[in-house]
Amino acid sequence: MTQTLNIIGGGMAGSEAAWQAANAGVPVVIHEMRPKVATFAHRTGNLGEMVCSNSFRSDDHEQNAVGLLHWEMRAAGGLIMQMAQKHRLPAGGALAVDRDPFAESVTAALKSHPLITVSYDEITDLPDDGMWIVATGPLTSGTLAEAIRTETGAEALAFFDAIAPIVYADSINMDVAWMQSRYDKGETEDERTAYLNCPMTKDQYEAFIDALLEADKTEFKEGETAGYFDGCLPIEVMAERGRETLRFGPMKPVGLTNAHDPQNKAYAVVQLRRDNALGTLFNIVGFQTKMKYGAQKAVFKMIPGLEDAEFARLGGIHRNTFINSPTLLDDQMRLRSKPNVRFAGQITGVEGYVESAAMGLLAGRMAVAEMTGQTLAPVPDTTAMGALVTHITGGADAKTFQPMNVNFGLFPPLEGMKSGRRGRKERYKGYTDRAKVDWQNWLAQLSLDAA
Incomplete structure (x- = not known):
């Protein structure tokens, strides 16, 4: 046998x-x-x-x-x-x-x-x-x-990992957001328009960073000393490393042209990626977070196009063991x-x-x-x-x-x-x-x- x-x-x-x-x-x-x-x-x-x-x-x-x-x-x-x-x-x-x-x-x-x-x-x-x-x-x-x-x-050993929120597509303002993959990458039209983009001006970006830094966050329990995995850092942790960190990371504006205002280059861009085949759900790319739920809603609704966003799932943080x-x-x-x-x-x-x-x-x-x-x-x-x-x-x-x-x-x-x-x-x-x-x-x- x-x-x-x-x-x-x-x-x-x-x-x-x-x-x-x-x-x-x-x-x-x-x-x-x-x-x-x-x-x-x-x-x-x-x-x-x-x-x-x-x-x-x-x-x-x-x-x-x-x-x-x-x-x-x-x-x-x-x-x-x-x-x-x-x-x-x-x-x-x-x-x-x-x-x-x-x-x-x-x-x-x-x-x-x-x-x-x-x-x-x-x-x-x-x-x-x-x-x-x-x-x-x-x-x-x-x-x-x-x-x-x-x-x-x-x-x-252990580290902390975070997950990003998911937004209902029909709650996103498409008069502000537009569909485009960075540098129009992809072999088909669907692939070239796979990401939803929300543009920010310099003032909007600075206000967003201030809100991130000031938001209520989940605190670790006493005795928890594990660090983060660098490939999945909460956005607040990235913001704490420097005000421009996000703009050169998940919010970088390069390779994107605003379909509503092609002459003006966005100072920063928040990207969302389709999360299901129906296209009814989008996750906010790179926006892993340890903010408390109430703070998440307030801060993420500062993103142009997401002012009335409804969330299918909010972000969170958890301990990973290895x-x-x-x-x-x-x-x-x-x-x-x-x-x-x-x-x-x-x-x-x-x-x-x-x-x-x-x-x-x-x-x-x-x-x-x-x-x-x-x-x-x-x-x-x-x-x-x-x-x-x-x-x-x-x-x-x-x-x-x-x-x-x-x-x-x-x-x-x-x-x-x-x-x-x-x-x-x-x-x-x-x-x-x-x-x-x-x-x-x-x-x-x-x-x-x-x-």
């Missing part, structure tokens, strides 16, 4: 790990505590639910590291990329999805697979036997987090002190939906190889997958380890390539060409049946 792979957590990483293992012929049980045990950020019991942005970021697989990761996951038959493509929304060069149908499709695909069982229960300990993958993500339950701390003998993977995991993503347990996803210290799903993909394949007596060569660090897993299992400095998105800085240098900005385009293309060959060669070691 084939051994069963148990996966704790049905988010991006757990869902992808289950899909990879089941398609290799290994029975899988996904243990998901939701909806019986709720979290701060989740709304449903669906597998693969998106709790923050609805974007998987750039889909450019020749000039962008996360786009390359998309390509590698597609080449491996990844479920998350399949469903993202199925429920794709116009977003310029980014891969954004209709979040609810996406999660429903992920759930349906996993539940209909003959080798996958979903058990809605909370696992509170790290099991001593059997093959397990812990993919509980940043919102790991307190009891399981305590079990991990006890097992590893170290305090779990382990010090460089000291705790081996190169097969196994817990050194308990090698029948692998870790995958954001809890390992990768940041982002795509990175989390990618680590789930690798953990699933590594578990299959071990369970079926196969030997997998190390994932080449020349690939996006390999660069990430190398970073979290030993490439990073354990003393300063913090969550990391995939980026070309994690890749080994290319021989004979120019450094600096001038040679960047050629260098990035070289990284991706090399990665695609090496990834396909690595994939050939373990054959998975078509889903």
Whole structure:
């Protein structure tokens, strides 16, 4: 009888790990505590639910590291990329999805697979036997987090993460706002007009910054000292770093022309991205916040075009947990002190939906190889997958380890390539060409049946 792979957590990483293992012929049980045990950020019991942005970021697989990761996951038959493509929304060069149908499709695909069982229960300990993958993500339950701390003998690291608000489209004043992707990027008209833009004058921007800085904010509890992940900073924290920070960040006006007043350049622009296929919901891009709910409504209604905005969801902040993977995991993503347990996803210290799903993909394949007596060569660090897993299992400095998105800085240098900005385009293309060959060669070691 084939051994069963148990996966704790049905988010991006757990869902992808289950899909990879089941398609290799290994029975899988996904243990998901939701909806019986709720979290701060989740709304449903669906597998693969998106709790923050609805974007998987750039889909450019020749000039962008996360786009390359998309390509590698597609080449491996990844479920998350399949469903993202199925429920794709116009977003310029980014891969954004209709979040609810996406999660429903992920759930349906996993539940209909003959080798996958979903058990809605909370696992509170790290099991001593059997093959397990812990993919509980940043919102790991307190009891399981305590079990991990006890097992590893170290305090779990943590950072704070924030989510952005979502606005009803019919409450946005289109006499002020206009539709345009930055630099008109995109191959179709829908992609070139994927973002809704709200312009600000200098005076409006300065008043907005003042309001941000003065607004009531959620304070951390006594003893909470974790920092923020730089890729998801609350806008108030960015504003505190300098009055121009937002104008050179999520509110930058470059590449946009106001359709209502093309002769006048906006001093700053707030962008909103479509959040569902119907186009009835838009999320405010980059506007993660820790402001209290009343303050959010008051401050965000200062944005031209959003004076009468109605919110489907307000922003918020929550604590994310991750382990010090460089000291705790081996190169097969196994817990050194308990090698029948692998870790995958954001809890390992990768940041982002795509990175989390990618680590789930690798953990699933590594578990299959071990369970079926196969030997997998190390994932080449020349690939996006390999660069990430190398970073979290030993490439990073354990003393300063913090969550990391995939980026070309994690890749080994290319021989004979120019450094600096001038040679960047050629260098990035070289990284991706090399990665695609090496990834396909690595994939050939373990054959998975078509889903």
